[in-house]
Amino acid sequence: MKMLTNIIERIRNISIGGRITFFYCMLLIASLSISSILYQKIYSDIMLKKVSSVSMQTLHSISSNVRSLFLLVNNYSKMILSNPDVRTVLKSRGDYINVEDRRRVSEFMETVMGSFSEISSLYLVDNEGNRFYIDKFPNHFQYFNSDKKSKWWKKASELNGGSYFVLNGGDSFSQPLKENFISNIRIINNIDNQIPIGAVIINISEKLFIKAYSEIAKNYETEIILLDENNNSIIHSSDINTNRIAELLEKVGTKNSFFVNFEKDKQLYSYLKIEGYNWKIISIISFGEVKQESRIFMVVTSVVIIVIAALILIGSVIITGMVTRPINTLVASMKDIGSGTLNKVEFETSINEFIRLRDGYNLMIEEIHTLVNRVIEEEKIKRKAEMEILQAQIKPHFLYNTFDSISSLALMGRNDDVYKIMTALGSYYRISLSRGKEIITIKEEIETVKNYLDILKLRYEKVFSVIYDIDENLHKFKILKLVLQPFVENALYHGIKPKGEPGKILIKTWKEGSFIKLMVKDDGIGMSNEKTSNLRKGINRNDESVSFGIAGTVHRLQIFCGRKDVFLLNSKKGSGTEIVITIPAAEENLYEG
Numbered sequence: 077m078k079m080l081t082n083i084i085e086r087i088r089n090i091s092i093g094g095r096i097t098f099f100y101c102m103l104l105i106a107s108l109s110i111s112s113i114l115y116q117k118i119y120s121d122i123m124l125k126k127v128s129s130v131s132m133q134t135l136h137s138i139s140s141n142v143r144s145l146f147l148l149v150n151n152y153s154k155m156i157l158s159n160p161d162v163r164t165v166l167k168s169r170g171d172y173i174n175v176e177d178r179r180r181v182s183e184f185m186e187t188v189m190g191s192f193s194e195i196s197s198l199y200l201v202d203n204e205g206n207r208f209y210i211d212k213f214p215n216h217f218q219y220f221n222s223d224k225k226s227k228w229w230k231k232a233s234e235l236n237g238g239s240y241f242v243l244n245g246g247d248s249f250s251q252p253l254k255e256n257f258i259s260n261i262r263i264i265n266n267i268d269n270q271i272p273i274g275a276v277i278i279n280i281s282e283k284l285f286i287k288a289y290s291e292i293a294k295n296y297e298t299e300i301i302l303l304d305e306n307n308n309s310i311i312h313s314s315d316i317n318t319n320r321i322a323e324l325l326e327k328v329g330t331k332n333s334f335f336v337n338f339e340k341d342k343q344l345y346s347y348l349k350i351e352g353y354n355w356k357i358i359s360i361i362s363f364g365e366v367k368q369e370s371r372i373f374m375v376v377t378s379v380v381i382i383v384i385a386a387l388i389l390i391g392s393v394i395i396t397g398m399v400t401r402p403i404n405t406l407v408a409s410m411k412d413i414g415s416g417t418l419n420k421v422e423f424e425t426s427i428n429e430f431i432r433l434r435d436g437y438n439l440m441i442e443e444i445h446t447l448v449n450r451v452i453e454e455e456k457i458k459r460k461a462e463m464e465i466l467q468a469q470i471k472p473h474f475l476y477n478t479f480d481s482i483s484s485l486a487l488m489g490r491n492d493d494v495y496k497i498m499t500a501l502g503s504y505y506r507i508s509l510s511r512g513k514e515i516i517t518i519k520e521e522i523e524t525v526k527n528y529l530d531i532l533k534l535r536y537e538k539v540f541s542v543i544y545d546i547d548e549n550l551h552k553f554k555i556l557k558l559v560l561q562p563f564v565e566n567a568l569y570h571g572i573k574p575k576g577e578p579g580k581i582l583i584k585t586w587k588e589g590s591f592i593k594l595m596v597k598d599d600g601i602g603m604s605n606e607k608t609s610n611l612r613k614g615i616n617r618n619d620e621s622v623s624f625g626i627a628g629t630v631h632r633l634q635i636f637c638g639r640k641d642v643f644l645l646n647s648k649k650g651s652g653t654e655i656v657i658t659i660p661a662a663e664e665n666l667y668e669g
Contacts, residue, residue: 103391107384132332135348135357138300141288142357143350146241149260149280152192153239156200156276157264159184166202166264166274178208185210194284196257199248202274219250232263232275241353243310248277256282258310285310289357299360307356402430406437485534493534500530518585518592519551525560525583532568540572545584550592554662556636562629563596563655571600571653587661594657603647612645633657 156162161180165173181200189195189210197211205222223229228246232239239262244253246261257279264274289300302310332347344361402425409421420438425431482501485493504527516524522544529542564581572579582597603611615627633642637659647653 103384103387106387107380110380110383131344131346131359131361132348134298135346135359138289138357138359139348139350142285142302142355143352145280145285145288146260146350146353148192149241149258149278150239152188152195153260153262153276153278156184156188156198156278157262162200162276163264163267163273165208166200167266168202173206181208182210194281195278196255196281197277197279199277199279200274201277203272213254216249216253219253220245221248221250228261228277229263229275232261233272235263237263237265237270241355242304243308245277245279258282258285301358301360303356303358305354310355398425398427401425402427402434406433409437490534497531497534500527500534503527504531514557515554516557517551518553518555518594521555521557521560522546522551522583522585524557525564528561529564529581536568536573538578540568540579540581543580543582545582547585547587550585550587550661553592555592555594555659556632559629559633559657560594560596562626563657566626567596567598567600567653567655571598571602573600575601590661591658592661594659595654597652597654599652602649602651602653604649608645608647615643633659 159181161177161184165177165181168174168177185198185200185208189198196213197216198209199211199217199220200208201222203224205224207217207220207222209217209220211217221228226247228242228248231246239260242259242261244256245259248259248261260278260280262276263272264276265271266273285302304310334345342362344359346359346361348357349355350357405421409419412419420441421434425434482494482497485497504524526544533540533542560583564583567581572581579599582595584593584595584597586593615630630643634640642658644656644658645653646656
């Protein structure tokens with residue numbers, strides 16, 4: 077019992093790869109041992125005569141299937157060469173092919189591939205070596221040889237429009253590819269003068285040809301060899317050495333079926349030509365296998381297969397469970413990361429690799445949490461610093477303009493107006509300072525603008541008038557302070573005053589969905605399209621040539637809202653200017669200092 081416990085403990089410490097290898101080695105040894113005992117005890121030649129009589133029938137069936145495939149592929153080849161778009165493209169020089177013609181040829185080639193799924197690739201080549209292709213293997217095209225001096229081109233040319241089949245394109249590919257295929261190659265001639273204008277190569281997966289005989293060859297453990305017209309081995313169902321093929325070819329010229337003793341095993345060789353193509357099919361049936369095909373053998377074999385299958389199934393379930401449960405847990409946690417959820421994983425396992433993987437993953441999650449928190453803090457500090465710098469520069473800008481207005485009124489001796497403007501200025505700063513708060517309500521922002529316009533009205537009484545279209549339901553929502561003032565100022569000084577006659581300023585607020593819109597509109601001189609475009613670009617680039625009050629305000633809004641599309645400018649020369657500001661509808665501060 078102690079020894080068994082030690083063995084179990086050692087197995088528990090084996091890596092996952094070692095466990096899988098050990099388990100399946102034990103299954104293999106058990107299955108081979110059982111099979112060996114059964115094969116030695118059960119021997120029969122019941123099927124000997126039957127196999128001899130049906131071998132040629134088998135070859136005829138295979139030949140018919142292969143020939144049907146040849147005819148099918150050949151028909152696709154004819155369909156391609158008869159397509160007018162293909163002929164147009166091949167007759168065109170490579171550098172002057174019409175884009176529309178190329179598109180139609182590509183669509184046609186895709187249609188051909190889609191209608192016959194076993195086509196692995198389709199190549200068209202013109203006389204200049206230009207290629208038009210569709211290949212299920214993305215890297216194959218770079219090995220394709222489109223030189224007219226190549227053997228495949230010369231051989232196809234000799235057929236005068238006919239086609240031939242060859243393994244792996246003959247020499248049309250410069251190196252072995254990932255998958256074997258049978259190629260149908262045909263030269264395409266000009267209909268008018270029968271001069272070659274290109275070639276078409278259809279590459280069919282060898283799997284399709286294997287299917288042509290795989291079901292038939294299942295009986296009696298039959299090996300199938302497919303030879304081309306030069307007796308080169310194209311497809312065979314198992315590894316057969318060259319000497320064995322040479323020995324076979326010496327005998328096929330005299331008779332279609334014969335016996336050969338090979339490595340203490342008697343084998344039946346059958347041979348048949350494929351009509352019309354000069355290809356050959358050879359079947360090899362081992363009597364060592366055939367003689368065991370009796371009812372008892374089938375029963376015993378079935379039992380063995382069921383037992384082995386059951387063992388493999390049980391083993392697969394166990395091994396799969398050991399591997400997939402931890403992996404699925406990790407994968408589920410990784411998917412949560414994509415949605416911003418960072419959770420550690422917990423699962424029980426005795427596999428050392430998964431223990432290390434779990435602990436490493438959890439350590440990574442801790443590090444990510446730390447890093448994210450650090451980035452958030454740094455971003456908050458950065459945004460706050462940017463906003464404070466912008467606002468520090470904007471406040472003096474307005475104050476300078478206001479003092480300039482007061483100075484002008486004082487020089488004109490309008491002391492009552494100086495008093496009124498100082499009173500309005502005090503009210504303006506009482507709201508705008510807001511005890512150091514940078515975020516105020518829309519109501520407070522509108523009152524600030526009204527105070528500012530009252531100040532300007534004392535100096536420019538007959539120059540402008542103001543229209544307010546304010547939605548009082550929006551008063552409670554939050555906004556950065558001193559947002560509207562720079563745009564109102566520009567509407568007066570750069571829009572209405574240069575016009576030389578009284579103008580109007582419209583201030584409007586409304587709500588659209590989850591956003592609030594604030595508009596400043598004037599009927600002043602407006603701007604040309606070029607000037608409007610330059611102004612937008614200057615604001616986006618933070619250009620010094622743009623009024624700092626405007627540029628600074630836009631940048632403050634972008635930082636406040638966390639988005640770029642907060643500012644819209646529309647202007648037409650002679651028809652005024654319209655500014656629309658868009659902010660989220662929030663009753664709480666968006667910017668958390």
